[in-house]
Amino acid sequence: EGAGLRRALLASWQRYATIELPEAEIEVRWGAQRWQTTLDEEGHLDLVVPLTASPPPGWHRVALSLRHHEADAEADVLVIDEAARFAVVTDIDDTVIDTNVRHPLDRAAALFLTDARTRLPFQGAAALYRALAGRRRPVFYLSSSPWNLYEHLDALFERHALPKGPMLLREWGISRHGLAPLGGHAHKAEKLEQLLSHVALPFVLIGDSGQEDAQHYSAVAERWPDRVLAIVIRDVGVFGRGVEDARARAERVGVPLFVTEDSGAAARALAGLGLLDEAQVSDVEEGSRAEAQAPSAFAEALGDD
Numbered sequence: 001e002g003a004g005l006r007r008a009l010l011a012s013w014q015r016y017a018t019i020e021l022p023e024a025e026i027e028v029r030w031g032a033q034r035w036q037t038t039l040d041e042e043g044h045l046d047l048v049v050p051l052t053a054s055p056p057p058g059w060h061r062v063a064l065s066l067r068h069h070e071a072d073a074e075a076d077v078l079v080i081d082e083a084a085r086f087a088v089v090t091d092i093d094d095t096v097i098d099t100n101v102r103h104p105l106d107r108a109a110a111l112f113l114t115d116a117r118t119r120l121p122f123q124g125a126a127a128l129y130r131a132l133a134g135r136r137r138p139v140f141y142l143s144s145s146p147w148n149l150y151e152h153l154d155a156l157f158e159r160h161a162l163p164k165g166p167m168l169l170r171e172w173g174i175s176r177h178g179l180a181p182l183g184g185h186a187h188k189a190e191k192l193e194q195l196l197s198h199v200a201l202p203f204v205l206i207g208d209s210g211q212e213d214a215q216h217y218s219a220v221a222e223r224w225p226d227r228v229l230a231i232v233i234r235d236v237g238v239f240g241r242g243v244e245d246a247r248a249r250a251e252r253v254g255v256p257l258f259v260t261e262d263s264g265a266a267a268r269a270l271a272g273l274g275l276l277d278e279a280q281v282s283d284v285e286e287g288s289r290a291e292a293q294a295p296s297a298f299a300e301a302l303g304d305d
Contacts, residue, residue, distance in 0.1 A: 025067040030060070030077070036067070042171050044147070057081035057136055059164065078166055080199055081136035086229055086275065087199055088132050088165075089192055090206040091213050092143040092153065094236045096125050096162065119156055122234070124263030124288030126160050131267065131280035132204065133163035140195060141167045142188050144211075168195075189216040196220070202227050204275065206266070208234040209259065214246035218257065225253040230273055232266050233259045264288050 020043035028035045028047060037047050045064075057079050064073045080087070093099040097119055133139045145153070147169045157164065168191045196203065205220070205228060207213025214233050221228040231250055233243060247257040258269040267284040270276045 021066070027065045027067055029063040029065070031055075044171070055079050057083075076164075078138060080138055080201070082200065084135065084137045084201055086137060086204055087195075087201040088129070088137065088139045088204050088206065089142050089195060090129070090139065091188075091208060091211075092141050092145060094208040094210045095206060095213070095234050096121055096129070096141070097156070098122055121160050121162065122263060123291040124267075124284045126162050127284040127287030128263040128267055129163050130161065131276055131284060132270075133165070134280075138199070138201075139163050139165035141165055142191055143167070143169055144188065145169050147171055186216075188213075189220060192216070192220055193223075196224050196227055202229045204228075204230050204232065204270070206232045206234075208236050209243050210236045210238050212242070214243045214257065218246035218250040218255075221250045221255040222253055225255060228255045229275065230270060231255060231257040232269060233257065234266070235259050235261050262288060 021039055022041045022043055024039045024043065026037060026039060026045065028037065028045075031053070033049075033052060035047060035049050037045065039045055058081075060077045060079060061074050062077050064075055065071070090096060098121070099119075129139060141153070143153075150167060150169060153167060156162075170187050192205070205213075205217045207217060214231070217228075217231045217233075221231065228250075231246075243259060247259070250257040256269075256273065258266070260266040260269060264281070264285040267276055267281045271278060271281050
């Protein structure tokens, strides 16, 4: 157990002890095209440029070079398939992964004392998201977690065969949305609005009842009723008036909002709208049963040398 705990603490230190490169100049290369740009004050890149060609749908690699330094990297870029039936936006903590973010100690343990092997998706979640991501349907992961967790989450998703998708996280610190990790989650609604403005597909929105997902999603549905096919909220034991009010607001504009206890119930709700088929529902339910019978990875991983 001691070796596993030391490994988790070391991984946590490496995630958070980062050195930013504010306003550094970089070159981006994609095929024959090149662009020069500058990172923001946190060392992040946000580049909006016209393309001279139409690349095929799917994932592509772009090359990045730090100008005036011998430093190169690569990044993944997703080209949306405009023929996809819909896109998915999902929260991560307590929606995909069992984190218990409502309790500060559990949240801190998830942030600082775990690695990709010790955090587990909800039972059946991987099968549910694989079904939703079929036929090139994009899945966007929208979370209040910090960008420091990107590689950790990427490894976790790969380990548990969750579909690859762009992650929209946030920088911790003071912003117009408050002090992160404290404060609200209004940044999620803002990023969701940006997605709706740039991705010309209808959306399925998935979250949980522990934070403000239902309220933010219903507000978006009121502004974009023709673009939101359904809202699915995982019930994590906090189901107050805010969720009921959100359901009423969404349904007034014709957007169904489902509150579900598990992945199988979510799959059945979406199948009722014709967004999944019965075979996919069966896969999700079978995945839930198989994972319920599997031994927990947490103690085993902590005890590894």
